[in-house]
Amino acid sequence: MGMIETFRSVVQFREFELDGTKRRLSRTADVADLRRAAKRRLPFGVFDYIDGGAEDERTLDRNSTAFGRVEFRPRVLNDVSKVDTSTTLLGKPVPFPLALSPTGFTRIAHSQGELAVARAAQRAGIPYSLSTMGTRSIEEVASVSAGTKWYQVYTWKDRGLVKEMISRAETAGYEALILTVDTAVLGRRERDVRRGYTLPPKIGLDTLLDGMIHPGWTKDFLTHDPITFANVPPSSGASDGSSAVDLAGFINSQFDQALSWGDVDWLRSVWAGPVILKGIQTVADAELAVKSGVEAIALSNHGGRQLDGAPTPIELVEPVAQAVGGRIDIICDGGVRRGSDIVKALALGATACSVGRPYLYALGAAGEPGVDHVLEFFRSGMVRTMQLSGVRSVEEITRDLVAWN
Numbered sequence: 001m002g003m004i005e006t007f008r009s010v011v012q013f014r015e016f017e018l019d020g021t022k023r024r025l026s027r028t029a030d031v032a033d034l035r036r037a038a039k040r041r042l043p044f045g046v047f048d049y050i051d052g053g054a055e056d057e058r059t060l061d062r063n064s065t066a067f068g069r070v071e072f073r074p075r076v077l078n079d080v081s082k083v084d085t086s087t088t089l090l091g092k093p094v095p096f097p098l099a100l101s102p103t104g105f106t107r108i109a110h111s112q113g114e115l116a117v118a119r120a121a122q123r124a125g126i127p128y129s130l131s132t133m134g135t136r137s138i139e140e141v142a143s144v145s146a147g148t149k150w151y152q153v154y155t156w157k158d159r160g161l162v163k164e165m166i167s168r169a170e171t172a173g174y175e176a177l178i179l180t181v182d183t184a185v186l187g188r189r190e191r192d193v194r195r196g197y198t199l200p201p202k203i204g205l206d207t208l209l210d211g212m213i214h215p216g217w218t219k220d221f222l223t224h225d226p227i228t229f230a231n232v233p234p235s236s237g238a239s240d241g242s243s244a245v246d247l248a249g250f251i252n253s254q255f256d257q258a259l260s261w262g263d264v265d266w267l268r269s270v271w272a273g274p275v276i277l278k279g280i281q282t283v284a285d286a287e288l289a290v291k292s293g294v295e296a297i298a299l300s301n302h303g304g305r306q307l308d309g310a311p312t313p314i315e316l317v318e319p320v321a322q323a324v325g326g327r328i329d330i331i332c333d334g335g336v337r338r339g340s341d342i343v344k345a346l347a348l349g350a351t352a353c354s355v356g357r358p359y360l361y362a363l364g365a366a367g368e369p370g371v372d373h374v375l376e377f378f379r380s381g382m383v384r385t386m387q388l389s390g391v392r393s394v395e396e397i398t399r400d401l402v403a404w405n
């Protein structure tokens, strides 16, 4: 056999994928790969705004590394030929227990922003949360997705404005409200401080250079309609975001630092559907949340972007589930990077998980197909983990499936 034949016999060439996005996605194996791809495509300031956390970023790091301390106790010879990941969340069936957390300014990752993420969530059959600080409106998102949508509320000092947004969400068919309770003031995100980062990004000499070395993003940014706070009516006197603001100054002047448990009652009086309190960080507050009558809590430190040194969601799941499990849905939000993390959170007592950065990295790296890719990565990872650990249904994911080490 000649050299060429020998070579041919041992090397099988993959068919060359002509679609560049598909080609890139087929080589991204996990969320860390998507993060690296987003880092290459996005300007430094945009990437750091998405990727960064508060102060020393200790909480940000611990949110995901803490999952590494949870170890499986897999069972074998359990016939895992059929595995069912479906369960219920807020009383509704979901194909697998994952929700997409609200993220402000989603369009800085990609011009399709919230619309792309909402469409991908609908295809996967999972809930999508639109942020008050969203860059597509309540109605625009509803017009592209008939899937389950939740609206996240930040409380402006002007309650009339909040009430107006809530009634728009109701009219547009959003099914639940998320009240974020960890943002009395904005956390100090020091990467943004160092870069003098504003939202939307201001074009200065430094950003011009940054834009030139990231031409894909820059073309997308410059050829689409400007990024604005699509849900904040200009009549409110609040900035609509069309001129660059420093986020901390804006939020600290507009959001109500006097927010308290009484406001949860107020929210109830203007909204008939389910309420999720997002940003619960202690067992004591989880108990108060049950007393306040909300349907769900998200154990969350805002992805490590608010209080550095806050407790890690996965470490809170078990004590909170012991105190209030069964009386309220518990969502583990922060640091979830694999399907196996979802299984771990469920074993410790969570009802579901939610993710922010994973879909933002995917969107920044590859647009809407990137979001489809990462959602399928989570779903298939959950299936595989269940098969390898010997459980066939969400009911079978019980406390004895995992141990802390």
Ligand SMILES: Cc1cc2nc3c(=O)[nH]c(=O)nc-3n(C[C@H](O)[C@H](O)[C@H](O)COP(=O)(O)O)c2cc1C
Pocket: 049, 050, 051, 063, 101, 102, 103, 104, 131, 132, 133, 152, 180, 278, 300, 301, 302, 303, 304, 305, 333, 334, 335, 336, 354, 355, 356, 357, 358, 360
């Ligand atoms: C870029 C970015 C913007 C965010 N904006 C909001 C927001 O507007 N409202 C909110 O409640 N949470 C916001 N969050 C927090 C997320 O909802 C979620 O709690 C967090 O991303 C979960 O952690 P993970 O990124 O590790 O998945 C934001 C997070 C990121 C990364």
